[in-house]
Amino acid sequence: MNEKISSELQLNINRLNQTLFIGKNFDLKHRTFYVGGKELCLYYIDGFLDDHTMERFMEVFIRIKPEDMPNTPHEFSKRFLPYGSVLLLDDYDQIIRGILSGIACILVDGYEQAFMIDCRHYPMRGVEEPEKDRVLRGSRDGFVETLVCNTALIRRRIRSPELIMEMLYVGKSSQTNVVLSYLDSRVDHEFLDKLRKRIQDIEVDSLTMNSQSLAECLYQYSWYNPFPKYKFSERPDTAAACILEGNVVIMVDNSPSAMITPSSVFDIIEEADDYYFPPVTGSYLRLTKFIVNFVSMALTPVWLLLMQNSVLVPQWLHFIMIQETVNVPLIYQFLILELAIDGLHLAAVNTPSMLSTPLSVMAALVVGDLSVSSGWFNSEVMLYMAFVAIANYSQPNFELAYAFKFMRMITLILTAIFNVWGFVLGWIITIAAIVFNKTIAGKSYLYPLIPFNATQFLKRFVRVRLPHNDKGVKQ
Structure with missing residues (x-):
């Protein structure tokens, strides 16, 4: 009492x-x-x-x-x-x-x-554009660590009395503010009730890592499946568009990222630039992103398979064959470079901006040129891994990019050990990890592919201009 x-x-x-x-x-x-x-x-x-x-x-x-x-x-x-x-x-x-x-x-x-x-006056930084979710055209504001400011950024875009900002508290010691934002007439109320109850039933001392701690408390998914359950965004325009589509946006105090639920893999791949350009340009950017992501997944395992079975390489593709002597087995070269790329990424994050140029020069000279001339790596391996590294940055979602990376490394290892059957097994594991994954609402992670919805599936790849309707404004 x-x-x-x-x-x-x-x-x-x-x-x-x-x-x-x-x-x-x-x-x-x-x-x-x-x-x-x-x-x-x-x-x-x-x-x-x-x-x-x-x-x-x-x-x-x-x-x-x-x-x-x-x-x-x-x-x-x-x-x-x-x-x-x-x-x-x-x-x-x-x-x-x-x-x-x-x-x-x-x-x-x-x-x-x-x-x-x-009459609180929160200390806060400016609402500048987030580093990760930059766009070529569109608004340049972003979420900050102050919850009241974040809700105001969404209210500025959705001036509807049906927009609900529901406050909850999580954490015995921290009593962290958590806001559920949704449109009352468009949200799935059954899912909303389940989500609210999950948040209220969370028994934790504090949300140490803010939104990530809440995400792990909300859904106890299998640790071995790396594909993300949520779409995170630091852009208020993206969050507002998702609310208009009937999604629930979860905002946690002290976190500049909003969690968008439920989210399929196609929702996670989407980004704001797909909608800030005309339909033809937006469709081209979207298709390019899908193709680049698929090629980054398949390029190195397919090439390794062909190098292990040179008889499968047709005459017109003989130029992809390794010309120099292979001193280090190809699988070791790929795995070392996968780790080296992450090492360079961590070094860039932790390097002061005034030292970023010397770091880039050292990485280009030592890791690039000297590693090939010394015989550690072959130039073809360096070329393909350079493409993979660049392709990873085309993926707007950080967690999804690493999920693809883990699946690619598993396929590489299986291909090196079991050859053709290992390559097939690697792709089976990748497809199974996606197919058997579920959203937080318990629905298919591959909707609208499974279950198949032709109209929605086409809209995921080709953006066409359709009349606005009561289901949202995104096309």
């Missing part, structure tokens, strides 16, 4: 001071003063409080005379709290959660309700 606050101010102060460790926390402040002949106590977190708004409140408070003091908190709120968002609470736990969220709390002697004044 929820514990209620008392009408005696001193009892409330003693309880709050003990719970909030007032005196030990330098940033948790409380101040007691008299307003209209009654004692009043203010609790707030230094760094969250909007000083200008609180100054306005104080200007109003000092003018209150004892004879003007109302008998009920509702009347006090109507007459003397004209600024900001004011909520009256009598539940002790909700008051604690509000104070720790940065909301200013005012307790008045004789009132059995506390005034929660939302």
